Amino acid sequence: MKPIQVGLLGIGTVGSGTFHVLQRNQEEIRRRAGRGIEIAMVADLDTTRAKQIVGDAAKVVGDAREVIANPEIDVVVELIGGYGIAKALVLEAIAAGKHVVTANKALLAVHGTEIFKAAAEKGVMVAYEAAVAGGIPIIKALREGLTANSIQWVAGIINGTTNFILSEMRDKGLDFDVVLKEAQRLGYAEADPTFDIEGVDAAHKATLMSAIAFGIPVQFDKAYVEGITKLTSTDIKYAEQLGYRIKLLGITKRTDKGVELRVHPSLVPTKRLIANVEGAMNAVVVHGDAVGTTLYYGKGAGSEPTASAVIADLVDIARMDGSDPAHRVPALAFQANTLAAAGNELPVLPMADVVTSYYLRIRVADEAGVLAKITTLLANAGISIDAVIQREADEVGGEGSNQTDLIILTHDTREGDMDKALAEIQGLPTVLAPITRIRKEELN
Ligand code: HSE
Numbered sequence: 001m002k003p004i005q006v007g008l009l010g011i012g013t014v015g016s017g018t019f020h021v022l023q024r025n026q027e028e029i030r031r032r033a034g035r036g037i038e039i040a041m042v043a044d045l046d047t048t049r050a051k052q053i054v055g056d057a058a059k060v061v062g063d064a065r066e067v068i069a070n071p072e073i074d075v076v077v078e079l080i081g082g083y084g085i086a087k088a089l090v091l092e093a094i095a096a097g098k099h100v101v102t103a104n105k106a107l108l109a110v111h112g113t114e115i116f117k118a119a120a121e122k123g124v125m126v127a128y129e130a131a132v133a134g135g136i137p138i139i140k141a142l143r144e145g146l147t148a149n150s151i152q153w154v155a156g157i158i159n160g161t162t163n164f165i166l167s168e169m170r171d172k173g174l175d176f177d178v179v180l181k182e183a184q185r186l187g188y189a190e191a192d193p194t195f196d197i198e199g200v201d202a203a204h205k206a207t208l209m210s211a212i213a214f215g216i217p218v219q220f221d222k223a224y225v226e227g228i229t230k231l232t233s234t235d236i237k238y239a240e241q242l243g244y245r246i247k248l249l250g251i252t253k254r255t256d257k258g259v260e261l262r263v264h265p266s267l268v269p270t271k272r273l274i275a276n277v278e279g280a281m282n283a284v285v286v287h288g289d290a291v292g293t294t295l296y297y298g299k300g301a302g303s304e305p306t307a308s309a310v311i312a313d314l315v316d317i318a319r320m321d322g323s324d325p326a327h328r329v330p331a332l333a334f335q336a337n338t339l340a341a342a343g344n345e346l347p348v349l350p351m352a353d354v355v356t357s358y359y360l361r362i363r364v365a366d367e368a369g370v371l372a373k374i375t376t377l378l379a380n381a382g383i384s385i386d387a388v389i390q391r392e393a394d395e396v397g398g399e400g401s402n403q404t405d406l407i408i409l410t411h412d413t414r415e416g417d418m419d420k421a422l423a424e425i426q427g428l429p430t431v432l433a434p435i436t437r438i439r440k441e442e443l444n
Pocket of ligand 1: 196
């Protein structure tokens, strides 16, 4: 069978990894796919660099539209990123009847509904394994391996940059700003790391996993997004003393009322495997009603790990090219005509309706009755306390200090009730600083 012809849009880190791995493993990949996979064209603004990477093996052009216009190209691999030109090119490639492989989580999380609809109308595939957790085959696992299950929840460390920063803060007792600079120096964090540290990148990935897990449309606009910029090494240390690690988790959960979709720092019991995922590694835990809890771990970024996911998609497409679209695995795991209705039955819940437990650190005047007032306000809001610890005043404020930190762990409660109670507690004259509130996930 004729090798499938691939055009790469962008040959940076992931594109060059894709080219090298396809070359190195071409014989084994051909045996798996049943036909060869050839990168025939590469478009990149830096044509000199692109030519250095591919040599004579592929035609290099500066204009991505030349790739899309070439009738010989069967699959377009979009590795440009972002919502701008990448969106236009993906839609043009689909309109030209090309299958598309993309690592672009931002694009699919925000414009996925439009893109998948266009692809369905044209009878082409849009594959995106590389968009979530890099080399970990989590899309395949959720969409195919766990297809028997009613999935209950998914929780993942799906941003390596922030996990690296949190690991360093814990290991070295350093503050966020110091570690961020180090991460940039080492090349882990982008020069503009906003999407990573503010949780946006993780929310794009969680949005995609939510859609596949529950058969609902992609709804990034309804995700709750909170990053790690306000975390202190003090809270990381206290959490550690209480038997928890703080991780930036992307969480999506099915409840009676709808779907939770949220990204925020979370205390996770140290005894959970996912709490021990350190550095830039990623991990995703999926709980299905039949299978129970499963864990997927690996590199969430990098040249060849991400190329591994891109090529897996290319192999799927090479096998299914020319097949009846009705016989293919649906792009979002569920048949497209069922998504909207499921989205209405399972709306994404506002954060006020999310139920979780909390770590609170409250800086108070170290005097009689302070703790009683706080616990009374929590009790009035129906919030049950799991544990209370008071730090030594000297440890918190230095010798002779009359301030101290109260650390309170709560049982599950509605976020809206917690917001109300915290506003009241914050108003007490004996509460001396903004309260730190970090959500806690037992993941059991
Ligand atoms: N910036 C991402 C991360 C990698 O730090 O995990 C690509 O998704």
